[in-house]
Amino acid sequence: MKIRILVMNGRRLVQKEQExxxxxxxVKKAVGIKPGIYNIFLAKDAACNEANIxxxxxxxxxxxxxxxxxxxxxxxxxxxxxxxxSALGKRITIEYQNKTAHxxxxxxxxxxxxxx
Numbered sequence: 579m580k581i582r583i584l585v586m587n588g589r590r591l592v593q594k595e596q597e598x599x600x601x602x603x604x605v606k607k608a609v610g611i612k613p614g615i616y617n618i619f620l621a622k623d624a625a626c627n628e629a630n631i632x633x634x635x636x637x638x639x640x641x642x643x644x645x646x647x648x649x650x651x652x653x654x655x656x657x658x659x660x661x662x663x664s665a666l667g668k669r670i671t672i673e674y675q676n677k678t679a680h681x682x683x684x685x686x687x688x689x690x691x692x693x694x
Contacts, residue, residue, distance in 0.1 A: 583616040610667025621652035636665040
């Protein structure tokens with residue numbers, strides 16, 4: 579089943595493809611998520627077997643996974659590896675080392691360059 583997130587006008591629509599058409603399942607506030615279409619059905623599983631770092635915004639979460647936008651890709655992280663309930667709309671860093679996941683939240687100030 580294909581799922582995408584459509585963000586516009588301050589709202590986040592969760593849509594599923596049914597019979598070739600996108601049907602809206604839920605509508606919620608889009609706190610911290612930029613407007614756009616997020617095709618999370620293209621998400622890749624996070625590689626846990628070697629050191630990998632993923633920095634980006636969590637654009638969707640379901641019962642089992644966090645979906646993170648990293649550059650132009652979507653990465654799917656297993657929620658059972660983390661001790662947080664929700665990270666939706668937050669810019670975070672997730673690092674995998676020796677099959678262990680480490681999460682830290684990035685502030686917007688840390689991600690911007692200061693030009694004098």
